[in-house]
Amino acid sequence: MIMADKISIVINGKPREIPEGTFLLDAVRKEGITVPTLCHHKDLMPSGTCRLCICEIEVRGKKKLVTACNYPVREPLEVWTDSETVTRHRRILAEMYLGRWPNVRAVREIAGLCGVSESRFKGRYTEEDPQSCILCGHCVRACREFALERILDFAGRGIHRHIAMPFNEVDPHCIGCTSCAYVCPTGAIQIVDDLNQPVDPQMIRDHGMKVNAEMANLDPVQCRMREVGTANIVDVMNQYDLLPVKNYKYGSHPEVWKIDSKMLKAKYFTQNMPDGCWKGCSMACAKTIDDFELRTGPYKGQKVCVDGPEYETAAGGSNMGCFDADFIAEFNFYCDTYGIDTISAATTIAFVMECFENGVIDTGVTGGLELNFGSGDEVLELLHQMARGEGFGVDVGQGIRWLKDKWENEYGADRKFMDDIGMETKGLEVSEYVTKESLAQQCGYGMAIKGPQHDEAWLIFMDMVNNELPTYEHKAEALHYFPLWRTWFGLYGLCKLCWNDVVPADNKMTSEPQKVPDHVNNYFKFVEGMTGIKLDEQKMLDQSARVYNLQRVMSRMLGYGTRRDDYMPYRALGPVTAEEYESRQDRYDKQLREIVGVDPEGRSTSEKIKILRDYREDQYDKTVSVVYRRRGWDDNGVPTVERLKELGIDLPELVAIVEKNRG
């Protein structure tokens, strides 16, 4: 958390306390004091060029004039915003501006504030056009800070200074984001064309620019998506005991510093600039490692560009016990090159490793590979085998569900143990979060239509940390709303990261901060601005529910989509093994005592595991039932005909499917 110390200052005779580093302009404006500004824009970095915001300050006994917009307060001071010297300076400046641009409204207003109505400086450089460029530089900064481009800049000297694109030609690299026009105070930059003919381009722009401004100003102190991308979560998850370690046995590890965002930023990410999925994205969270020399595989010895790693890939490394960023980068590269999903690969291999360490399989099965946790070289060899269609790689490439069947059938492996630790549901491997202490997230994973990925619901903080979902009903409401809301992004093909990977500064003041209401509204306005269709929460939920229920019916057609498909392996719910229980013994003993109502004293670990397990499985079961009801599904998890009717999708062929499979 960025914590600022307070500094005492005196503003026009009034003592005040302000956070250290506050710009002087913000501090005086907070007092309701008017200070004229031309080059300042609330969403852009201050540039200090127009000098209208000048104020007089006294620091350590010395008086001086400073531009308030770019003066960060770092020590106690006294400030006068309208002393005689200040007023004199501002009047002269205002007169000069008015002399050059007498008809620009913004200039006339400023002059008015400074008590100037006529200028002595009119002459051959006077520009009469009311839409003249006044050289405020907003456009230059918006291009850099919002759009992450450098298309516009100042050119020329003195009176010939002007705004230009390279070589004074229209730069084909301009992405047409319109940020520059949006912040231009005079209309000197105009938008001449709206691609795709939206119904209300201004509505889209008004809301899009808010996100741009938040990315420029808040992201650096919030999630740092531009700086390190989703890898920022590695550090957070480890801190909260949620980072999967050794097949989800544990949630943190002392060696995480070797793969966390600080390490990746310091030693790996080379393109020290934000990189987007498409040019113009102001979040631009993709990260890249250049000139990475591969140690293995068909490209051994070559220097390549690695696209990542993102959180899930880095966390996949810790899940396999590999706290080595070189390994993670190589794993990332080869998964991408071979077209293998890093999550499924890492989760499957973590399962294989735990089986290997527990004697479920041996080197006879693995073709000689010593697949202990942390053995990065063997993992890479396995990956190459998978891609070549050779050896043990062929089996591992089939995923956990297939491996469990084969090992049980061919080697008589312990099915119960494999079912408990094999982190898959519906045949899909679980993504990289430890869910043991969050019942809502266990269900979020288990009940997700296409399998246990976190795209439908990520409720761990709400549930486990914040305790905002204390009852089954609370959990069910969250498991109704969030999967529908997150499905909705897919309906429109909109990226969801600008929903909650940056949040407005005043999000805390809203009634439902977890929903980030202002950002939900942004999306509604994007749709309305493009199509003219007005949306609200209920309409959004209904649109989404149609697709979501249809997906559930399709799952039925494919032989899934009932209650038995919505269970999670016990590893997702609680400690399977003694080492797991004992590693967090205080936590589990406390829960037995305070929540389950059983005295752990004098009981063996296996006894305690059993009691905790019975309790947690029962809780899971009950939650699933309540969620089904909230979603309008029967107790077997099949949509009711009434629900299909309500949503207007009670087509005879769909009704036939749900009726046939009920019960």
Add this chain to the structure above:
Amino acid sequence: MITVNNRDELSWHDGMTVQDILDVMGYTYVLIMVTVNGVLVHSEDYSGTKVPDEADVRVIHIMHGG
């Protein structure tokens, strides 16, 4: 004794601040909002805000990612 998130209990000491509570709980996440007895505390005031005994403290982590 103070309560955090309606669940965890911490023993109170004279002069205890919001920042002390965040430190004890290991709450290092950035997107949090803190209320003490229902009143929002801004991040710049965490170190300066004293928490009274018996206080109901909520530290709401706003989810991101996923």
